[in-house]
Amino acid sequence: MTDTAAERTDAVPTGTASTGGGSGEFLRKWGVLVALILLLVVSATMSDRFLSLPNLLNVLRQIAIVGVLAIGMTFVIITAGIDLSAGSVLAVAAVVTADMVNSNGPLAAVLVAVLVGAGLGLVNGLGVTLGGVQPFIMTLGMLAFARGLAFLYTGGQPIPTTDETFLAIGNGRLFGIPNPALIFLALLVAAYFVLRHTTFGRAVYAVGSNDEAARLSGISVRRVRTTVYVISGATAGIAGLLYASQLGVGTPIAGEAFELDAIAATVVGGTSLFGGQGTVFGTFLGAAILGVLSNILNLTGVNPFVQRLFRGALIVAAVMLQRKDAKGR
Amino acid sequence: MTEPLAELRSVSKGFPGVLALDHVDLALYPGEIHGLAGENGAGKSTLVKVLSGAHTPDVGELRLHGRPVRFRSPREALAAGIGVVHQELAGAPHLTVTENVLLGRLPSGWGRVRWAEAHRQARAVLDRLEIPIDERVLMGRLSLGRQQLVEIARALVRESQVLILDEPSAILGQHDLEVLFTALRGLRDRGVACLYISHRLNELFELTDRVTVLKDGAHVATEPIGDLSMNQLVALMTGRELVAPSRPVREASAAPLLEVDGLTRAGAFADVSFRVHPGEIVGMAGLVGSGRTEVARAIAGVDHAEGGTIGVRGRTVRMTSPRAALRYGIGLLPEDRKDQGLLMNRSVRENIGLASLRKRSRFGILRGGRDSRDAAALARQVDLRYRGLDQLVRFLSGGNQQKVMLARCLGAESQILILDEPTRGVDVGGKSEIYALMRQLVDGGVGILMISSEIEEIVMMSDRVLVMRAGRLVLELAGDDIEEDQIMRAALVHSVADRQGAVA
Numbered sequence: 001m002t003d004t005a006a007e008r009t010d011a012v013p014t015g016t017a018s019t020g021g022g023s024g025e026f027l028r029k030w031g032v033l034v035a036l037i038l039l040l041v042v043s044a045t046m047s048d049r050f051l052s053l054p055n056l057l058n059v060l061r062q063i064a065i066v067g068v069l070a071i072g073m074t075f076v077i078i079t080a081g082i083d084l085s086a087g088s089v090l091a092v093a094a095v096v097t098a099d100m101v102n103s104n105g106p107l108a109a110v111l112v113a114v115l116v117g118a119g120l121g122l123v124n125g126l127g128v129t130l131g132g133v134q135p136f137i138m139t140l141g142m143l144a145f146a147r148g149l150a151f152l153y154t155g156g157q158p159i160p161t162t163d164e165t166f167l168a169i170g171n172g173r174l175f176g177i178p179n180p181a182l183i184f185l186a187l188l189v190a191a192y193f194v195l196r197h198t199t200f201g202r203a204v205y206a207v208g209s210n211d212e213a214a215r216l217s218g219i220s221v222r223r224v225r226t227t228v229y230v231i232s233g234a235t236a237g238i239a240g241l242l243y244a245s246q247l248g249v250g251t252p253i254a255g256e257a258f259e260l261d262a263i264a265a266t267v268v269g270g271t272s273l274f275g276g277q278g279t280v281f282g283t284f285l286g287a288a289i290l291g292v293l294s295n296i297l298n299l300t301g302v303n304p305f306v307q308r309l310f311r312g313a314l315i316v317a318a319v320m321l322q323r324k325d326a327k328g329r
Numbered sequence: 330m331t332e333p334l335a336e337l338r339s340v341s342k343g344f345p346g347v348l349a350l351d352h353v354d355l356a357l358y359p360g361e362i363h364g365l366a367g368e369n370g371a372g373k374s375t376l377v378k379v380l381s382g383a384h385t386p387d388v389g390e391l392r393l394h395g396r397p398v399r400f401r402s403p404r405e406a407l408a409a410g411i412g413v414v415h416q417e418l419a420g421a422p423h424l425t426v427t428e429n430v431l432l433g434r435l436p437s438g439w440g441r442v443r444w445a446e447a448h449r450q451a452r453a454v455l456d457r458l459e460i461p462i463d464e465r466v467l468m469g470r471l472s473l474g475r476q477q478l479v480e481i482a483r484a485l486v487r488e489s490q491v492l493i494l495d496e497p498s499a500i501l502g503q504h505d506l507e508v509l510f511t512a513l514r515g516l517r518d519r520g521v522a523c524l525y526i527s528h529r530l531n532e533l534f535e536l537t538d539r540v541t542v543l544k545d546g547a548h549v550a551t552e553p554i555g556d557l558s559m560n561q562l563v564a565l566m567t568g569r570e571l572v573a574p575s576r577p578v579r580e581a582s583a584a585p586l587l588e589v590d591g592l593t594r595a596g597a598f599a600d601v602s603f604r605v606h607p608g609e610i611v612g613m614a615g616l617v618g619s620g621r622t623e624v625a626r627a628i629a630g631v632d633h634a635e636g637g638t639i640g641v642r643g644r645t646v647r648m649t650s651p652r653a654a655l656r657y658g659i660g661l662l663p664e665d666r667k668d669q670g671l672l673m674n675r676s677v678r679e680n681i682g683l684a685s686l687r688k689r690s691r692f693g694i695l696r697g698g699r700d701s702r703d704a705a706a707l708a709r710q711v712d713l714r715y716r717g718l719d720q721l722v723r724f725l726s727g728g729n730q731q732k733v734m735l736a737r738c739l740g741a742e743s744q745i746l747i748l749d750e751p752t753r754g755v756d757v758g759g760k761s762e763i764y765a766l767m768r769q770l771v772d773g774g775v776g777i778l779m780i781s782s783e784i785e786e787i788v789m790m791s792d793r794v795l796v797m798r799a800g801r802l803v804l805e806l807a808g809d810d811i812e813e814d815q816i817m818r819a820a821l822v823h824s825v826a827d828r829q830g831a832v833a
Contacts, residue, residue, distance in 0.1 A: 197694055197695050197697070198690070198693050198694050199687070199689075199694075199695060200693060202682070202686055202695070203686070205672070205675055205679065206672055206675070206679070210669075210671065212669045213663075213669055213670050213671060213672055214683070215631075215650075215651055216651045216661060216663055216669055216670075217651070217683040217684040217737065218650075218652040218654075218656075218684055218741070219686075220650075276672060276674050276675060277674055
């Protein structure tokens with residue numbers, strides 16, 4: 001028996017909250033930005049070197065690689081998934097691309113990095129959708145598997161490269177802005193457009209918010225799910241390319257635990273692990289907050305061990321602040 | 330009789346917008362099995378929740394052994410000797426029957442469970458109920474019916490004086506039903522008071538001593554079951570003599586939009602055939618669990634049927650997914666807003682547009698202006714009360730949430746609409762708006778299949794009515810033949826209706 005009277009008891013509290021929103025909505029939308037501004041102000045008072053343009057550009061350059069990973073991660077997490085393999089996929093892309101530069105030149109290397117990443121992402125996506133494996137497990141498996149691939153490919157040795165064009169990707173500047181930062185920002189704009197202004201973006205949010213409702217509305221949930229892992233793989237590929245180019249070497253130990261930093265940036269940026277919520281703008285802010293924090297702690301000479309405490313506490317605090325209004329999904 | 334074990338005196342319980350219980354009296358005496366009957370929404374569940382401490386009454390009092398009591402939680406009610414067996418199973422499938430029966434009160438000493446003693450205790454309870462189940466097997470290995478019996482044993486392990494069974498028979502097969510009845514009769518003979526809720530009226534006649542009927546939250550009657558006939562009971566439940574509502578006469582136009590033939594899915598429904606023509610509303614009645622929602626889902630491509638065919642505008646098609654169904658012009662309004670319908674933490678705009686993204690875009694890129702204009706127009710069409718297209722759907726009232734789903738359905742411009750409980754949780758004003766909208770749609774040539782638990786709604790809105798029971802279409806009525814008590818009888822009564830319902 002489904003008593004409709006009982007149903008109504010469920011429905012009514014939602015109704016009484018119809019005036020809800022208000023300050024909660026403001027916090028949800030702008031809380032992360034406010035936090036970043038606060039952090040910038042505090043940092044500026046703590047060190048006069050902080051607010052210099054070179055230092056800020058440096059921060060941007062430092063967060064670029066993890067930031068690029070976090071863009072793909074944001075797509076995945078919005079669908080209530082997770083991609084633990086991003087760091088390992090980065091390593092595969094880094095070693096393959098370094099090898100390619102030496103044999104086939106920089107253009108091929110760039111293409112191959114993205115394709116290799118997207119390919120491994122496709123495996124993740126198909127494992128989740130067709131294989132029915134939970135995203136956590138599927139990508140945990142890929143985390144180990146891809147790392148193994150990277151070691152196998154190189155025999156455990158780093159692959160150095162000296163191609164000038166290739167090295168310029170990670171180390172050059174355009175209009176004084178470091179290239180990795182530019183690439184990061186360009187990808188942000190692209191991802192923002194896709195999530196906000198395309199049917200695919202709508203579908204990503206719908207799948208994460210309520211996949212059954214999405215399916216009943218005619219959205220191909222499997223295709224959307226698979227695609228977000230491909231995107232995450234592709235951004236990991238680009239991150240691997242940047243990594244190899246920045247260091248001038250493709251090493252199989254590249255990017256270890258980077259996926260955790262990417263997840264941290266995404267979550268601090270307001271994307272909910274339960275899915276259906278989040279923006280890449282938030283992810284940028286999240287990455288920036290974490291980057292600025294470590295920058296100011298470095299500038300003020302805080303013990304690196306203590307820095308980790310700050311970082312951990314910040315992640316938890318940021319998410320606790322957001323929980324307040326995320327309740328009652 | 331003697332003093333009642335448990336008694337509700339003039340109990341009222343309201344929720345915003347609904348008076349779920351309106352000055353209801355109920356007395357449960359030791360040694361009786363008391364039936365509780367009423368349509369969906371009559372207040373049965375609320376009454377159970379008041380008795381079992383899940384709700385506190387707004388007005389009136391609850392008495393136990395003649396003394397007024399006030400339960401603040403189900404735990405207190407349990408401690409006071411009121412056991413409840415809920416409709417949904419709550420057992421732990423990975424534990425043994427013994428552990429389930431004695432959950433939370435396993436005998437222990439020195440921090441370890443005394444298993445021999447535990448099994449002995451569980452066996453004793455099962456034996457007392459004459460339930461032939463091995464206490465050492467895992468709960469999950471038992472059939473659902475058997476698990477239900479274990480639940481009953483669990484409710485009794487506390488020596489409850491009052492036992493409430495909320496539709497225990499919904500999932501029981503005939504044999505398990507016999508075991509249940511035997512157990513309950515044994516309890517009655519030992520002086521326990523049972524409150525037995527069931528939609529299957531013949532069970533009430535077979536098992537209970539007295540029956541109380543609720544309608545729209547009010548107490549209608551309490552009678553010894555022997556004084557009632559089946560027809561009288563149905564009349565009490567449905568309330569009044571039937572008043573035929575005015576219904577515009579429609580010409581069923583020649584070609585059907587939707588043709589369903591012999592649709593079958595094992596365990597859900599079998600051999601279901603019907604037509605939906607443009608310009609008509611076909612109502613589908615039946616109990617929850619009668620297979621009506623499953624049929625709707627099969628037609629809309631959500632689940633796959635195993636046998637039979639679905640034809641759209643004369644062409645037989647395969648419904649492989651909701652996506653395919655939408656392409657064929659079939660839209661589904663799912664029955665459950667929260668689980669199947671809405672993106673609660675997304676905006677009104679996104680929710681409304683979800684089923685018509687292609688129309689709002691070019692090469693996959695949304696046309697922002699058109700997207701917003703369309704959403705606003707659809708919101709206006711369903712008379713949505715909202716603050717703006719960016720408002721999150723979870724901040725809307727239940728009725729307005731329902732309208733958002735309806736607006737989405739309209740946006741897809743489907744020719745065939747399957748509406749599963751279209752007015753669930755909607756207040757009276759909102760209902761008439763939705764009804765008006767449905768009429769407007771069929772006037773425009775759409776065909777609607779409407780599933781509803783509210784019989785008045787079925788009678789008022791339908792040009793034709795299909796009644797389902799136990800996975801089969803058992804009755805079809807058209808035009809002036811549509812009568813409330815006939816529908817009720819066909820939906821509810823097992824044996825009686827099978828013999829006479831089709832004729833009546």
